[in-house]
Amino acid sequence: MEVLYRDERAASAASSVAGRLAADGVPARLAAGDPTVWGREGSGAPELTGRDAEAGTGGVPPFRASRELLPELGELAERARAAGLTNVVLAATGGAALAAEAICDSADVPLTVLDTSDPGQVRRALAEPLESTVVVVAGSAVETDCCLRIYEELFARAGIEAAQRIVAVADPDSPLERRALERGYHLLPSSGRALSAAALAPSALAGADVARLLDDAEEVLPLLSRDSGNPGLALGAVLGGAALGGRDKLLLEDQLSAIAGLPDWIEALVAESTGKRGRGILPIVGADPHRAHDELVVAIESDIGDVRVDGPLGAQFLVWEYAAAVAALLLEVDPADRPDVAEPADNAAALLALPELPAGAPALVDGPVEVYGSVTAKDLPGVFIELLHAIPADGHLAVTAYLDRLAAFDAPVPDGADFEQMTDAWMMADPATLRALLALRTDRPVTFGWGPRSWHATGQYHKGGPQNGVFLQITGAVTEDVAVPGRPYTLGRLQLAQALGDLEALETRGRPAVRLHLTDRAAGVAHLLAAAQEV
Structure with a gap:
């Protein structure tokens, strides 16, 4: 190293x-x-x-505790392979989910990560064969709990014993640990960060060499005291x-x-x-x-x-x-302190308790895009110009999309298209392309994140960091929703509540924010990208 x-x-x-x-x-x-x-x-x-x-x-972090789990993880992976469980799903948020993605992407093994409340993205995962599915659940985030409930019901309907298909990674005496013990799920302890069971268990099930990861970490460990x-x-x-x-x-x-x-x-x-x-x-x-x-x-x-x-x-x-x-x-801050992370989730929970979500009235409508917030522009290109001009000399623009991050791959491509043409088609259907288009029009940084995934990534910085950010949030209409067993809301309602709760946390701190709502998601993304090119 x-x-x-x-x-x-x-x-x-x-x-x-x-x-x-x-x-x-x-x-x-x-x-x-x-x-x-x-x-x-x-x-x-x-x-x-x-x-x-x-x-x-x-x-x-106490990653050495994960080494003690290697025999157990090896047995889990062997049993899964023997049972033909090749579709590995991780329902988790934050660093564990991102680490598992990096591990599996680097090892070129398939893993589905559900750190979202988007109905389309969850339905995409549910379309995979249930008979070959094993689910790892880690943490206490509401979107994680929703995915667990959905899979529990699906396994029950299919006559599949959930205890043979669900692995829980939980803190002691947490709601997830209690649920796992009650229902007989395979239970693993939670500790550490990237090299914790929450990242290693799904990676091992997917076929990554997790022992090698720990060996590489062990080799560098003695250097860290020097x-x-x-x-x-x-x-x-x-x-x-x-x-x-x-x-x-x-x-x-x-x-x-x-x-x-x-x-x-x-x-x-x-x-x-x-x-x-x-x-x-x-x-x-x-x-x-x-x-x-x-x-x-x-x-x-x-x-x-x-x-x-x-x-x-x-x-x-x-x-x-x-x-x-x-x-x-x-910088004289405590790295393990997260003073602002919970607020958007608390706001969302309060909003979900209301009969209707207070989305408000749009300041303007431009085609399939409704604009919410304090703007004086008359069209979408004007909104982008206002946001870019509002960035302080030492600041940045942060774009967060509460959408399906895989939907761009559904974009139609020309018959006989080569890979470059397919990539172009996907890019022009991808909300993340907005970051690159806006970045061309300013010398200040433009970031992009998917909500609520970003809560557990840059959320703490956006709420507690320097007061120099300008925020653009994107939400979208839901045409095919997903019910959450045992909860009085759907995934679509939860997703909008999370977006509004996030927005509220920004606004209470005086951080300028605008929300763009796509009344038609595919047409709305295309309209956003076209408008950005007019700036």
Whole structure:
């Protein structure tokens, strides 16, 4: 594992803080999981519990507990293969879901991740053969609970014993643990982050070599207690040192890497670790550098950026977790604290209790797009111009789509189209293309996320980080909804409530936000992209 500085300013910023951290004994204390680094014990600071403590102390997570699970995971995978269970579904949110995606994408094994409340995306997963399906459920998010309930009912209707098809990864005495014990589901303990059972269990079932991941992490572990030759310290020092010097926009580059999907996981890790108390590092995925004064480009296994990070996936996970803790320490925030994450979910729960969701009246309607918010523009291109002009000199635009992130692949393609033509057709049906179009029209960063997936990724930064963001939210009409067994709402109603709850959390903090509602999803996306090209 190696971290190389390719930019003199970055190297200088890192050097000045790394020496101070080493003099204070921070590397060894982080590696040992010392909670006093964060002032939690003996300082009067409240102890972290539940969601806030899920990553351990904010240093090296307790991934070694996962090694003890390897025989059990191996047996699970063998039984699944013997039973022909080749369709692996993970119902989970946050870092565990993103880590599992990176593991399986890098290993080129299939995994369906349901970290969504979108009816179309869930129906897409449900269309896979139930007789070959095994479901891993992790965490307590409402969308996770909904997916569990839906699969439980489907297994029951099909005469399939759910206890043979559902694996639960749960905290002690959590609702999920109690449900798993009552119903006889295979139960695994929850601990750590990327290398926890929540990520490793679905990956093992899908066919990834999870033992190799742990071996790679184990190899780099001794380096993390060192004052020199410590890749975690080197990476964390450059992230935090650069941010203290004003370079707090972290562009993540992985185009040349054989590791797939790692930037999405890093985005969640860095945003939730550092984005609080009006501070933070904004990670940006999939963007081209503008070489702005506040950008730091970190590349995975390539020389494109200011910093190069090389190493296998298991080691990358561990080093980035350590580095995020170092960066948070330099910014004087606690990486395991999540003070603002729960608010959108609480808002959504309150909205769901109302007879009707208070969507409000649109400020304007442009074709299949309704515009909600304080805008003076008369059409959609004008709305985009207003949003771009509203970005502060040190700020960014964040686009969040509460839609089906796989729907673009349903776009029609010409007969006999080659791969490039198919890709073009998919891009022009993909809401994520809006990020690239708007980024061409500003020198400030534009980020894109899928809701509610983004709650557990950049949500903490967007609510608790610097007051310099402008927000664009996209929602869509639901034509085929999905009922949630045992709940008085459908997935479509839940999805809209989550979007409105997220919007409310932004607005109460005085963060400018506009919602675009697509009355026809496919036509609405096409209209959005066409309007963006007129700006």
